[in-house]
Amino acid sequence: xxxxxxxxxxxxxxxxxxxxxxxxxxxxxxxxVFSAVAFVLGIKLLGKQTSARQGNLLSAGGMLLAILATLLxxxxxxxxxxxxxxxxxxxxxxxxxxxxxxxxxxxxxxxNGLGGLASVLVALAETLIRPALGVLSSGAxxxxxLIGGITFSxxxxxxxxxxxxxxxxxxxxxxxxxxxxxxxxxxxGLGLLYLALPSPPFAxxxxxxxxxxxxxxxxxxxxxxxxMPVVISLLNAFSGxxxxxxxxxxxxxxxxVTGCLVGASGLILTQIMCKSMNRSLxxxxxxxxxxxxxAAGATGPALHAHPLTGEEAFYLLESAETVMFIPGYxxxxxxxxxxxxxxxxxxxxxxxxxxxxxxxxxxxxxGHMNVLLAEAxxxxxxxxxxxxxxxxxxxxxxxxxxxxxxxxxxxxxSDPHSPIYGMPILDAEKAHNVIILKRSMGxxxxxxxxxxxxxxxxxxxxGDARESLQTLIREFKTC
Amino acid sequence: MELLLILILSAFLGFELIARVPSQLHTPLMSGxxxxxxxxxxxxxxxxxxxxxxxxxxxGTAAVIFATVNVVGGYVVTDRMLNMFEKKSDSAGPPS
Numbered sequence: 001x002x003x004x005x006x007x008x009x010x011x012x013x014x015x016x017x018x019x020x021x022x023x024x025x026x027x028x029x030x031x032x033v034f035s036a037v038a039f040v041l042g043i044k045l046l047g048k049q050t051s052a053r054q055g056n057l058l059s060a061g062g063m064l065l066a067i068l069a070t071l072l073x074x075x076x077x078x079x080x081x082x083x084x085x086x087x088x089x090x091x092x093x094x095x096x097x098x099x100x101x102x103x104x105x106x107x108x109x110x111x112n113g114l115g116g117l118a119s120v121l122v123a124l125a126e127t128l129i130r131p132a133l134g135v136l137s138s139g140a141x142x143x144x145x146l147i148g149g150i151t152f153s154x155x156x157x158x159x160x161x162x163x164x165x166x167x168x169x170x171x172x173x174x175x176x177x178x179x180x181x182x183x184x185x186x187x188x189g190l191g192l193l194y195l196a197l198p199s200p201p202f203a204x205x206x207x208x209x210x211x212x213x214x215x216x217x218x219x220x221x222x223x224x225x226x227x228m229p230v231v232i233s234l235l236n237a238f239s240g241x242x243x244x245x246x247x248x249x250x251x252x253x254x255x256x257v258t259g260c261l262v263g264a265s266g267l268i269l270t271q272i273m274c275k276s277m278n279r280s281l282x283x284x285x286x287x288x289x290x291x292x293x294x295a296a297g298a299t300g301p302a303l304h305a306h307p308l309t310g311e312e313a314f315y316l317l318e319s320a321e322t323v324m325f326i327p328g329y330x331x332x333x334x335x336x337x338x339x340x341x342x343x344x345x346x347x348x349x350x351x352x353x354x355x356x357x358x359x360x361x362x363x364x365x366x367g368h369m370n371v372l373l374a375e376a377x378x379x380x381x382x383x384x385x386x387x388x389x390x391x392x393x394x395x396x397x398x399x400x401x402x403x404x405x406x407x408x409x410x411x412x413x414s415d416p417h418s419p420i421y422g423m424p425i426l427d428a429e430k431a432h433n434v435i436i437l438k439r440s441m442g443x444x445x446x447x448x449x450x451x452x453x454x455x456x457x458x459x460x461x462x463g464d465a466r467e468s469l470q471t472l473i474r475e476f477k478t479c
Numbered sequence: 480m481e482l483l484l485i486l487i488l489s490a491f492l493g494f495e496l497i498a499r500v501p502s503q504l505h506t507p508l509m510s511g512x513x514x515x516x517x518x519x520x521x522x523x524x525x526x527x528x529x530x531x532x533x534x535x536x537x538x539g540t541a542a543v544i545f546a547t548v549n550v551v552g553g554y555v556v557t558d559r560m561l562n563m564f565e566k567k568s569d570s571a572g573p574p575s
Contacts, residue, residue, distance in 0.1 A: 040492060042515070043496050043497070043508075043511070043512060043515070044496055046500075047497070047504060049504065052504060053558065053562065055511070056511050056554060056557045056561055059554075060514070060554040063515070063520075067524065070521045070524045073525060073528075076524070076529075076530075077528045077530040077536075080527045080540045080543075081540075081543060084523070084527055084542075084543025087544050087547075088544040089547055091547075091548045091552075092555065093555060095548065096553075096554075096555035096559070097555065099556065101559075104506065104510070105506075107552070108509060111517075111553050114545040114546070114548050114549045115516050115545070115549035117542075117545050118519050118520070118542040118543075118545040118546035119542075121523070121526075121538045121541050122519055122522040122523050122538075125526035125542065128532060128538070129526065129531040233509055236512060239519075240515075240516040242519065243517075243519040243522075246519050249522070250521075250522050251482065253482070253485060254518065255519065256486055256489070258489075259516065259518060259519070260489040261489050261496070262512050262515050264490045264494045265494070265512055266509075267493075267494075268493070269512075272497075272505075358503070365509065367505040367506035368506055371560050371563065371564075374560075
């Protein structure tokens with residue numbers, strides 16, 4: 001076992017030099033099988049309400065196993081690895097514990113971007129370490145740089161849009177699609193050149209990385225903030241595919257299996273989300289939404305909304321038998337979920353029937369509202385999904401729309417020219433009275449007008465959602 | 480092509496796994512699978528520990544850091560979200 005002389009037996013796996021380190025390699029492969037199983041079961045359990053937390057812990061256990069198994073590889077210099085693991089763990093824990101629940105979507109975007117970046121760096125490092133890879137591995141290395149680069153810069157743009165460091169509105173310029181297409185073809189062409197050259201220059205890989213970063217930025221910038229959930233989900237799939245490509249560079253099965261698993265499941269999730277908005281992925285990515293939104297915004301007739309005061313809202317609520325809350329991203333921004341729950345409990349105690357209608361794409365991520373309402377301890381049985389909420393809405397006395405806009409926009413039914421035409425919405429306008437809590441008459445994240453605000457049964461309660469709710473709570477407590 | 484077979488089988492597995500998930504679990508699911516995509520840390524460890532060259536080691540170590548942030552941050556964030564769902568089902572106490 002001349003281990004030290006043979007620096008990296010694992011990397012010579014192609015030569016089937018395995019018997020030298022049979023025991024350790026066998027143990028490692030064995031552990032990899034366990035961690036792959038843990039990931040599969042983990043994702044499966046994550047899909048069920050009762051077992052989701054165990055699923056997450058199981059998959060975390062699988063990850064720990066995969067890392068430990070990798071450390072069994074002979075010939076590793078541990079000091080740099082341990083340093084990286086320590087710094088990464090500390091940073092990860094601090095970031096994850098400090099982010100408020102409302103900031104989850106942008107946190108996921110950021111973490112996802114880092115994963116993509118890591119894949120790029122691994123592919124670059126491996127190319128430096130072993131320049132003479134086979135066609136399969138060097139092609140995969142090129143792909144990792146490309147996909148990982150797009151994931152990184154695209155996720156950063158998504159993060160900036162979600163945390164409102166960039167405008168949520170689509171940023172477009174003339175010929176954008178053409179430029180993206182050219183960049184894409186250029187990066188593929190470079191890839192072919194990279195494979196064709198007998199000893200391709202490392203600089204080619206760096207250029208590809210640069211192109212990928214640019215492509216990620218240009219591809220996400222024109223997409224409106226309302227579509228960011230779909231984008232994050234797609235980029236999540238991309239980071240899985242990047243990891244999978246890294247697996248082909250290293251000929252490492254656990255990377256291939258796991259990366260592909262995340263890639264495939266991410267694509268399915270993306271598709272589910274597109275379906276719930278009644279749009280195709282192509283529409284999301286190539287910007288029909290933003291383009292027609294700008295046109296629709298310009299041609300709104302001048303209508304007047306009916307404002308009301310907190311006291312008037314209180315009288316409406318006081319006499320209501322059934323109240324439905326429709327939360328949107330504005331609730332998240334105003335951190336109003338606890339106030340919503342407090343008001344709902346007060347109503348409940350008075351014998352008023354209370355429901356929460358959760359639109360599948362309310363907020364900035366699917367299930368975003370569920371997470372926030374769960375944080376505020378809202379009972380599960382009061383949460384209604386889209387269809388059930390819509391069957392109940394005609395019998396609802398007061399519908400409180402809290403910082404939601406596009407998901408209650410009736411032009412999705414009535415206006416074939418509207419960019420959201422055909423998207424399933426919550427039919428808030430069918431309730432006897434609609435109270436809309438909103439900061440101003442501004443447009444929603446999609447940047448389009450909402451005729452709901454001008455209906456005869458709609459009333460606007462202007463102001464910060466949490467403050468408005470607290471006014472109502474005070475009224476109920478003093479009456 | 481053993482690796483290709485593995486690739487295709489895991490793709491099918493991934494497609495099947497996600498098919499039926501209630502919408503309230505989409506955010507935790509996305510964040511949990513985002514943590515799993517940090518599996519690239521395995522490649523990062525191999526690169527960082529290769530001891531081949533300064534650049535290879537530096538790039539590898541940076542990759543270990545980023546991938547670990549992805550992994551650890553992703554799992555902790557997901558657990559925080561799911562913890563809230565759990566708390567809610569426990570505290571069904573106060574009757575409505």
